[in-house]
């Protein structure tokens with residue numbers, strides 16, 4: 001039997017190429033005013049970016065109260081440093097990088113060993129994705145909506161989730177992630193792969209049972 | 221006999237194929253693996269082809285998560301930012317609630 005050829009690379013543009021940060025109306029003016037200390041401009045920038053920053057923190061930390069604390073820190077940091085924003089990158093790119101760095105710093109302070117990802121990330125065999133050498137489950141394609149995927153991501157072990165969010169959602173390259181997490185690029189690649197395998201497993205369970213496994217795991 | 225012929229004459233297992241996947245996904249090649257052994261396995265193994273399609277699908281779908289979710293930080297977060305900034309920067313009045321429109 002000959003099957004239709006499947007390209008191995010992702011069908012869409014590379015993560016670094018997709019349009020992550022389209023300009024937001026009024027943002028440039030607000031940035032300039034904020035640099036001059038305009039209080040209204042600060043609140044506008046907060047209103048424009050709070051959801052994305054909070055969601056990023058929540059995905060990286062997996063905890064609402066910590067995510068709110070880090071959102072607060074990120075914006076305080078932003079407002080203190082806004083004078084150094086030169087516009088070389090999109091403002092949201094700059095803000096997200098600042099947020100990621102703050103969250104990682106916080107996690108290191110708490111003693112989370114980001115370097116030895118292999119151990120911290122996959123603590124139990126149960127959490128490790130299964131090898132797939134011959135299952136006959138239906139394909140996922142077309143079956144996963146945003147809410148379902150979000151729940152599955154929340155159910156990932158923390159280290160898998162970290163690399164998945166940074167690479168597949170935020171669009172960072174493996175070499176950037178390796179620098180941020182102080183690990184090798186090979187480690188980043190393999191963690192991402194395991195994260196996607198684990199997601200596939202979670203999403204398949206979700207599609208098959210009336211009591212979604214993803215919901216059960218996420219609720220814990 | 222070329223290198224590729226040799227590769228094709230020694231087909232790889234699913235385990236070997238899947239071992240190579242993390243690097244293949246990271247390589248960003250434009251859809252066609254330069255390794256004919258891998259492409260041959262992909263063309264002839266339904267299981268691995270499904271796996272690759274699902275993983276591509278997950279990576280594609282992940283991008284929709286970048287758009288802001290419905291959840292947002294509680295109002296207390298802005299209140300804290302406001303009071304800290306006012307103190308630090310001696311800004312007289314930050315608005316009580318963030319506004320999307322400036323007057």
Ligand SMILES: [Zn+2]
Pocket residue numbers: 233234235237261265266267268269
């Ligand atoms: Zn196979």
